[in-house]
Amino acid sequence: MAQLSETYACVPSTERGRGILISGDPKSNSILYCNGRSVIIRYLDRPLQVAVYGEHAYQATVARYSPNAEWIASADVSGTVRIWGTHNDFVLKNEFKVLSGRIDDLQWSPDGMRIVASGEAKGKSFVRAFMWDSGSNVGEFDGHSRRVLSCAFKPTRPFRIVTCGEDFLVNFYEGPPFKFKQSHRDHSNFVNCVRFSTDGSKFITVSSDKKGILYDAKTGEKIGELSSEDGHKGSIYAVSWSPDGKQVLTVSADKTAKIWEISEDGNGTVKKTLTCPGSGGVEDMLVGCLWQNDYLVTVSLGGTISLFSASDPDKAPLSLSGHMKNITSLVVLQSNPKVILSSSYDGLIVKWIQGIGYSGRLDRKVNTQIKCFAAVGEEIVSSGFDNTIWRSSLLGDEYGDAESVDIGSQPKDLSLALQSPELALVSIDSGVVILRGTKVISTIDLGFAVTACAISPDGSEAIVGGQDGKLHIFSVKGDTLTEEAVLEKHRGAITVIRYSPDVSMFASGDVNREAVVWDRVSREVKLKNMLYHTARINCLAWCPNSSMVATGSLDTCVIIYEIDKPASSRITIKGAHLGGVYGLAFTDECSVVSSGEDACLRLWKVTPQ
Template sequence: MAKLVETFACVPSTERGRGILISGDPKSHSILYCNGRSVLIRSLRRPQDVEVYGEHGYPVTVARYSPNGEWIASADVSGTVRIWGTHNGFVLKNEFRVLAGRIDDLQWSSDGLRIAASGDGKGKSFVRAFVWDSGNTVGDFDGHSRRVLSCAFKPTRPFRIATCGEDFLVNFYDGPPFKFHSSHREHTNFVNCIRFSPDGSKFITGSSDKKGMIYDGKTGEKIGELASKDGHEGSIYAVSWSPDGKRVLTVSADKSAKVWDISEDGSVGSVVKTLISFGSGGAESMLVGCLWQNDNLITVSLCGTICLFAEDDFDKPPLQLSGHTKNVTALAVLGTNQKTILSSSYDGLIVKWVQGVGYCSKLQMKDGTKIKRLVANENSIILSGFDNKVWRIPLEDGEFGDADHIDIGHQPLDVSIAVDSPESTVLVSYDSGVVLLKGHIEILSKIELGFPVAASAISPDGREAIVGGQDGKLHVYSVSGDSLKEEAVLEKHRGAITVIRYSPDLTMFTSGDANREAVVWDRETKQVKLNNMVFHTARINSMGWSPDSKRVATGSIDTCVIVYEVDKPASSRTTVRNAHLGGVNAVSFIDDFTVASSGEDACVRSWLLDPP
């Protein structure tokens, strides 16, 4: 058996030019946000406590707790809403196809009986309200001609629904059953977000015209607006009321978050505090989401970073929660005692995690560099992407230094580093050969091998290299200076080699292929030491050895991590099913009984194995 120890969570998926919606449950002090096909439930008191719901078939856009906190309704780009329970595991209550296209916002009525959803109706209805347990529609929502970006349910009786969207309109509906009441066009650009105050007396809108408008909650008439003095200089993407309804939090493309005092009659909103302002920061510093929950003010930037501010001290630096937004392609563990994990994602982000702590720091590669492979020793990180470059990033006291790179003239397929060799020799393979690098990624030699290359590895001592072919053969070479000499060709695999890893004690190596098979080899005799490792149902993406060389872990696109003990039959394996939604991209041991994994769901997890 393997027990989940920790999840280093991804952050919300974001989209430039669009706001995102986060929500939460004030009673449990948890928040909900979406990334890919996952809904993440995250504690504000213990941000390391994360649950992930991954049952949607399409990317999820919004999720919200029911008023009693027993249920969550989540919606996706296909127009589907799923309603599921949060206790004793995730239990699906209902699933409804609500709109013909993407759902952008979703709200429960305060009695928990109805749900309103808005989004892209593909030229038809852009808003729908329905009974939560039957799916029956409760009203007609005419009046919009384009995508409806946000909707809000009046939290007090008589119920009302307010909507806004890309047609610059703010519409107001009576009900239930709901019917059109009135429409307003005070905004001159997309209206991105609409929210009722907790007592239902007012509602507010935020727009790409940089303005916020305040409306009467009973009649829908405009009664005021946010003052232009000290106001936002960019699109307002999200708004959120304080629990007492006296203040509002807004976030904007101008990279600032502001707290506003709202007058009792709603006629004016004035800035009390600019919480955060990234000033000259890049586009990733734009703020696209916010939530005021209990005594926490939460903002989300375009790069996904979540900032938690304390209501009782606006000047206190916020707690920052960061991580990946895209699939995590590679892992490296630095030192068995430090328990530091480096992870890299397709979008060029490298994140440093510490066990028991979580997020520590990050480095965003510039110029659109995409990361495919990452290896590291105590002094540096070597990585490659989808161009012809190999990068080296020095590690100075565990912190990222300035990156430098070299162009090898071919797209790298695989990268490995001889961590115990004096010059930290690096082996890079490409489609027809390999490149040997030394030190600060200087080219030692480029060698054409005469067969289609698929994967490679250099031994930790730098004296041997193994290159796997598209034909499933393993070519073993001795390394001398800048040259390779072929010593053996091993045949066992029936598919292209995908990964090769040496054991830490240098007595063995393991290989995996696209035909789902893994093999452990004796390094000295070149004989198979453990075979019949064919328990994955799809391509093996990654392999890793325990520090004591007694166990090997494999990760596959079948979502599973499998751990084998090399001195026992393969049938005595430990399998972690559904380790990562969409597939496992990387595995690495942290210590003899703890495995780290990462995958398409943009998360990194650690698993504790049962000791023998």
């Protein structure tokens, strides 16, 4: 069997020029955010404990706990709200089509009976409030002419709803049933976020005009502003109240977060400016925030979550980061503790430590997308979509100076000779390139469409897989390849080939969902009928003692086979990654790490049967 032991979470999806509205449950110190179709539940005091809800059919945008934290309402770009249980396997309570376009914000009423949602729409209904159990409307929300970016429910009776958006307006509604009461145009740009204080006495709006304005929660009248002295120099994207309602936290495109003291009369003065770690680039703009118990949470455009202490804001923050996009490959460095390197489609390489989690992003001087990725010892080799192979050393957390070579064609696959890693085999459309360091030794046209390749650890043998499903075995001498055998068993294009660590076997996978383990000496099939996936095999990995092989597929599953047992006695991890599994590696004899389109990594403990 296989048991999930650690999850290295993805970061929130962000978009330049837009805030993101994250939320949490103060009782459990968990926060909610969205990435792709997933809603991520993350515990601030237990970073490796992560739950993922993946039932939305479209990209998820915002999620909120109900007041009693038993339910979560999450919304997506299609205008759908799903209400599901926090515990017991996320049982679905209800699903409602609320708006005709993307939902940007939603809030529960304090009694947990109603939900208000706002966002984009065709026509005039940019806001809707409904009963959580029946979906029936509880009011009319006129008064906006453009996308409504944020909405808030007054946490005490009498109930009020406030909305704000791209028409620069702040609208105030009384109810239920809710009716338009008044509108304010105190901002001169998009109003990005509105939030009520915890005691229900005030609410605050923040805007791209760099201002924050406070209003009386009962009457809706303006009572004060955040001081411009030492204020933000860029758009303010989000705001969050302290639990006692006396302070607020704001984040801005100026890359800072500020804690404001709010006086009784409703004016705010800066108490502390927080600067998040980073290089000062565009990705360090701050787009989301949350004040939860003693945690001050900020989110940058690059997705980095910084955790400051509210009681000691001078203390350096803890940074949690990771991938935002599909993780295409994984490498485990056999160090102690085990280091895992993952690379994603957008060119980001992240370093993780087993048992600890996030350990840093490797800052690459070259910002190209990564297609293939390999590492041995202290060296990383990667290729992009620009015909270039990059080699660089890994010095601690630093990505050393990179050397590159243009091989003249787009690399399809990349394999290093583990015993002499300067030797690399790269497959291209109709052949292979042999590299020594960053020097092209030879480019060989093999006369067939190449899809995958592997070179033996000692560099004496190469296996090349074709579009036709055949495996061609070559001996390697200097700069030439000599064909030794052709193996025919696959019925689809080869996607991956890997030698076992003891080099007595190799395994191959194809687009037609089959994997095969071969004996390297006799070239006979060693483990057959490995036909348990329902879609193409994207990746495979051997355990260090060569007793097990794992395959990952587009069907979201990881399957682990024991070499000396029939394929039918396999271990299957269903739904390992929403959208498909793209990376696999063993960290030790009984731990396998997987990655996928959901931008998360998961570490599984495997107990052979």
